[in-house]
Amino acid sequence: MDPGLILLAIIVAAVSGGDDESPSVSSGDNSSQGAAQDEAPGVPFQGKTDKDTSANAGDTITKDGVATTSTPLTAESTPFGSQIMCTTITIKNDSDDPVSFNSIDWKMQDPNGAARMTTYGGDRAELSFGDLAPGGQVSGDVCFDGDPAAQPGQYVVLNDGFISFSSNRLAWVNSF
Secondary structure (H helix, E strand, O other): OOHHHHHHHHHHHHHOOOOOOOOEEEOOOOOHHHHHHHHOOOOOOOOOOOOOEEEEOOOEEEEOOEEEEEOOOEEEEOOOOOEEEEEEEEEEEOOOOOEEEEHHHEEEEOOOOOEEEEEOOOOOOEOOEEEEOOOOEEEEEEEEEOOOOOOOOEEEEEEOOOOOOOOOOEEEEEEO
């Protein structure tokens, strides 16, 4: 076989991300909304690409054997008087390989389309960082600056870090 073709095949496999499975979405409430979710390409949101996998807040997205859930955002005041929005992230590693996780891999897109980085969540049990062994599970809170009362609309919790080196994002849609 031509060495150039072999090299080309290796490059194509590396760039494609090597995903073993397509992402799937399961509803946390087992309602009819979950059944409709399986038929749709995902929940629409501003800036969504065809590579993004989106779900309603509270649903679980499974990709490459890793099941991730983002609970609906809750709004609260900090002791400093600012407003934050927080979600509890749960990651369950059902794959055969360790998975790295980090709270800085998370963003929240506000109704204007601006993606905000994580912020200090006060006395909450924040998601930290580390490696999750096969069969392991970790949970923690991730918080962002924001006030849905001052700016109602669609807020999207985004993750584009720990699943793979591809440009595929996982997204959970919240409406206020």
